[in-house]
Every structure is written in structure tokens, then in C-alpha cells.
Amino acid sequence: MTIAAALAVHIAILCVVAGIFLTSIESLWLWSKGCYDTGGIWPWAIAREVYSERIGDVLSPVMSNGGMLVVMAARLGFAAALLAGYGNWTYAPIPLGLLVATQLLLQARMHWGGEGADQMTSIVLVTGLVAEICRGLPAVVDSAALFVGGQITISYLASGTAKLFGPLWRSGRALPMIMNHHTYGHVWFGAFLARYPLVGKALCYGIIGFQVTFLVFYVLPMPYALVYLAGGILFHAGIAYFMRLNLFLVTFVGTYPCLIYTRECVRVFLFHSPHLLRMLHG
Amino acid sequence: MLEIIVIRAIEFGFAIWFALSIAYQFSAVSEKLGPFDRFALLPRWTFFAPNPGMQDHHLVYRECLSGDIDLSTLQAQEAASANLSSWREVTDLCPGFAIPLLWNPQRRVTKTITDVSNSLLTMRRRSPEGAKYAHFTVEYFLLLHLTMRDARAPARRQFAVLRTHGFGAERSARAIFLSKFHLAE
Numbered sequence: 324m325t326i327a328a329a330l331a332v333h334i335a336i337l338c339v340v341a342g343i344f345l346t347s348i349e350s351l352w353l354w355s356k357g358c359y360d361t362g363g364i365w366p367w368a369i370a371r372e373v374y375s376e377r378i379g380d381v382l383s384p385v386m387s388n389g390g391m392l393v394v395m396a397a398r399l400g401f402a403a404a405l406l407a408g409y410g411n412w413t414y415a416p417i418p419l420g421l422l423v424a425t426q427l428l429l430q431a432r433m434h435w436g437g438e439g440a441d442q443m444t445s446i447v448l449v450t451g452l453v454a455e456i457c458r459g460l461p462a463v464v465d466s467a468a469l470f471v472g473g474q475i476t477i478s479y480l481a482s483g484t485a486k487l488f489g490p491l492w493r494s495g496r497a498l499p500m501i502m503n504h505h506t507y508g509h510v511w512f513g514a515f516l517a518r519y520p521l522v523g524k525a526l527c528y529g530i531i532g533f534q535v536t537f538l539v540f541y542v543l544p545m546p547y548a549l550v551y552l553a554g555g556i557l558f559h560a561g562i563a564y565f566m567r568l569n570l571f572l573v574t575f576v577g578t579y580p581c582l583i584y585t586r587e588c589v590r591v592f593l594f595h596s597p598h599l600l601r602m603l604h605g
Numbered sequence: 606m607l608e609i610i611v612i613r614a615i616e617f618g619f620a621i622w623f624a625l626s627i628a629y630q631f632s633a634v635s636e637k638l639g640p641f642d643r644f645a646l647l648p649r650w651t652f653f654a655p656n657p658g659m660q661d662h663h664l665v666y667r668e669c670l671s672g673d674i675d676l677s678t679l680q681a682q683e684a685a686s687a688n689l690s691s692w693r694e695v696t697d698l699c700p701g702f703a704i705p706l707l708w709n710p711q712r713r714v715t716k717t718i719t720d721v722s723n724s725l726l727t728m729r730r731r732s733p734e735g736a737k738y739a740h741f742t743v744e745y746f747l748l749l750h751l752t753m754r755d756a757r758a759p760a761r762r763q764f765a766v767l768r769t770h771g772f773g774a775e776r777s778a779r780a781i782f783l784s785k786f787h788l789a790e
Contacts, residue, residue, distance in 0.1 A: 478650035489655030
């Protein structure tokens with residue numbers, strides 16, 4: 324199983340852009356409810372306090388309530404343009420560049436309420452833009468795919484290691500506890516895990532095991548390595564469905580082609596396989 | 606020649622970004638670099654670890670309509686309790702609905718209250734000075750703003766953040782932050 328770096332980056336970009344499309348509609352809905360207005364939960368008058376007076380004044384036209392409407396509507400348009408133009412990447416750097424600019428703008432505007440999927444979105448957008456601008460330089464496209472694959476690998480390793488330091492995760496009680504509250508919980512699944520605590524424990528240990536051993540994905544031969552990809556898809560689908568963190572599925576699983584590409588490169592490096600090398604370079 | 610320079614420069618950029626991303630997973634580094642990372646380009650991949658979020662945060666407030674009662678200390682508030690309203694939740698932040706895998710804009714609103722509450726709590730835990738200065742932070746201003754939106758003079762309001770766990774009747778609650786009383790304008 325192998326994939327070309329350019330295709331892997333394209334798939335990652337498209338998945339992230341699909342996530343931006345959904346988020347932009349959500350953001351416009353939040354805007355319509357007055358969330359960015361002076362009486363809302365994210366008024367610019369308060370958000371600008373983290374900046375100096377001068378920077379606040381400069382940013383005000385785009386970060387105020389009216390400016391945010393323009394930014395979010397524009398993002399919806401850029402995302403739609405990229406999705407509609409799938410397969411035609413000639414002009415992709417233009418909407419992609421505008422998405423990067425507005426993504427960074429939103430990160431600077433929204434000090435609270437962000438999630439891990441937003442960070443992966445920023446990473447893939449910036450990396451994808453570099454790859455698209457330099458599409459004539461295969462070495463740059465290769466680096467971009469490797470970088471995204473590396474980021475998803477760090478995400479699992481760091482998260483798994485952090486869980487080892489959490490008493491609730493170690494005791495297998497974390498997932499039943501997470502499921503038992505309104506913000507990220509799920510009434511039915513929470514009750515199910517309370518009734519069958521062994522299932523909750525098994526899931527906790529399964530998640531930790533999947534994450535801390537993720538480097539094994541790089542050395543396992545196919546088709547056994549697919550167990551890790553299937554585990555990852557289930558993990559992100561579970562987060563998206565039960566915790567209602569919708570972006571986690573499309574954004575993270577969208578980087579898997581880059582992960583597969585990274586795995587092939589690592590295997591070439593580790594096992595010096597000329598066969599793989601030829602496949603990777605087409 | 607120029608092509609090679611461009612390739613090496615970009616590869617070097619990715620390598621630095623990647624190295625910083627690894628370092629950023631450690632609290633000591635993320636606390637130092639975090640304030641400079643305005644665009645959130647350095648990720649913190651914790652995924653609900655080591656201590657997963659398993660509590661709901663509620664912003665509640667109570668009101669005093671008499672302008673001449675001393676409410677400056679906890680003891681004074683206790684003595685004036687007959688003049689204070691009961692605690693009410695700020696519930697109208699953004700009502701809505703969720704569709705699994707497709708639609709859940711409210712998560713940003715609830716996460717905002719969680720983030721802001723956690724910031725105030727962290728500040729208070731770090732040092733007694735932190736607790737004193739919490740009242741001058743942007744996070745405090747935001748919660749105060751949400752509490753005072755519909756207040757009219759001469760009312761004074763005090764807000765608190767409650768943490769609850771569980772659903773329905775089994776739910777347990779605990780106050781984690783209490784503000785001063787503030788006069789409505």
C-alpha cells in the first residue's frame with residue numbers, strides 16, 4: 324500500500340477544507356445569534372484587550388462583529404471554491420492562501436472555545452499552501468506530506484503518554500466519567516459504560532495502547548498495519564459521534580494518506596527497500 | 606542553485622516547526638512559548654489527558670437591588686443574604702441543537718466558558734497573588750460582561766462558576782470561582 328506525496332497532501336487539504344465548510348456554516352449561525360456582537364459571548368471589545376491599543380485599532384475592521392461576518396462568509400466561499408474545483412489544482416493556491424490568512428485571523432480573534440481539530444486544520448492549511456505553491460518541486464511536496472504524517476504521529480504518542488500520567492485513565496475510569504456529563508458526554512453510552520464497567524476499562528486501555536504503541540504502525544507489514552488505521556478511524560469517529568466534536572473525524576482521518584506516505588518513507592529508510600523506493604518515486 | 610536554496614529553506618522550516626511541536630508537548634515549554642503563539646500554530650496534542658474534562662461549567666449570578674448595603678466581604682454578604690436574590694444561571698448564551706457528525710456550534714460556546722473558568726482556576730491555584738489579579742484579567746471581564754448584560758442600576762451582581770458532573774438527579778455540583786459584587790451602569 325503506497326501513495327504519492329502530492330495526492331496525500333491533496334486529500335488532507337480537501338478533508339480539512341470540508342471541515343472548514345461545515346465550521347463556517349456553524350460560525351455564521353453563531354453570528355446570527357449575536358455571539359460576536361457587543362452583547363454576545365465573543366465581543367471584540369473584550370477580545371481586543373489582549374492586544375495593545377494600536378494593534379486593536381488596526382484589527383478592528385476585520386475582527387468586529389461586521390468584519391467577522393465578512394470573514395466567515397468569505398471562508399465559506401473559498402472552501403466551496405476549493406471543494407468544487409476538486410481535481411483542478413492550478414488555481415488552488417489562491418483560495419488556499421485566503422483560507423490560511425482567515426484561519427490565522429480567526430485563531431488570533433478567538434482566544435477561547437478552540438479544539439484540537441482547529442490546530443490540525445491550521446497545520447494542514449499552511450503546509451498544504453507551501454506544497455501547492457511549490458508543486459513543481461517534488462522535494463517540498465514530499466516534506467509537506469512527511470510533516471503532516473509526523474504531526475499526527477506526535478499527536479497519538481503525546482496523547483497516549485499523557486494518559487499514562489492520568490490516574491483516571493490508568494484505572495480505566497476516564498471514559499465512563501467523560502461520558503457522564505453534558506458537554507462531551509452521551510446519556511446512552513454513559514449509562515451503558517456505567518452498567519458494564521469492564522467495557523469502559525477495556526476501551527480506556529485500548530485507547531492508551533493504540534496511542535502509546537503507535538510507532539509500531541511504522542514497522543508492522545501490511546495488512547497488519549491497517550489495524551492502526553482502523554483503530555484511528557474508530558477513535559475519531561467515536562469522538563465525533565459520542566462527544567459531538569464533529570471536526571475530529573474529517574480533519575484527523577483526512578491526514579491518514581500523509582501518514583501512509585510517511586510510513587512508506589520510514590520503511591524505506593529502515594529497511595532500504597529498493598522496491599518501495601521505486602514505488603514511491605512513481 | 607536557487608531551487609536548491611528554496612527546497613533546503615522550506616525543509617529547514619518544516620524541521621524547526623516539527624521540533625518545536627514536539628517540545629510544545631511538555632508543559633514547561635508550552636507555558637513559555639504559548640503567549641507568543643498568537644496563531645496557535647504549535648499544537649498541544651493531549652486529547653483529554655492526563656485529566657479529562659468530565660465536568661460541565663455553569664455561569665450563575667445573584668443580585669442585590671439595594672444600593673446601600675455593604676457587600677465587600679464574604680461575612681457582609683452572609684449578613685445581607687436576606688437582601689440577595691437566589692442564584693440564577695446565565696442560560697441564554699446560545700441555545701441550539703446538535704446533529705451527530707454534522708452540526709454542533711454550541712460546543713464553541715460551552716468550551717469558551719470551560720476555557721475561561723479553567724484559566725481563572727489555574728491563576729488562583731498558582732499563587733495567592735494570582736487569585737488577587739484574577740479580577741483584572743480578560744477572562745474575568747468576559748464572565749462579568751456576560752453576567753451584567755441585562756443588569757440595570759442600582760442593581761449589583763456577583764457571579765460564580767459552578768462545576769457539575771453527571772446527568773439529571775445524580776448530578777453533583779461544586780463552586781470553583783466567586784466574583785466580587787459589581788454595580789450595573
